[in-house]
Amino acid sequence: MKEEEASLMIIQHAIEKLDVEKKQQVNACAGAIREVMQAYDDDYAGLALMLIAAEVAAE
Secondary structure (H helix, E strand, C coil): CHHHHHHHHHHHHHHHHCCCHHHHHHHHHHHHHHHHHHHCHHHHHHHHHHHHHHHHHHH
């Protein structure tokens, strides 16, 4: 298993443990992010998403 796949599984498991309202908020936010990303080149949108994730993690 790749490191990325393991990370995804860990995050998905953590989301599954949330109460329904919080899980809905996470899924809605992820959906909104995916929708916005569709307007951009896949590579650049992915890079921008990684940038934001790193910034959030550093806070």
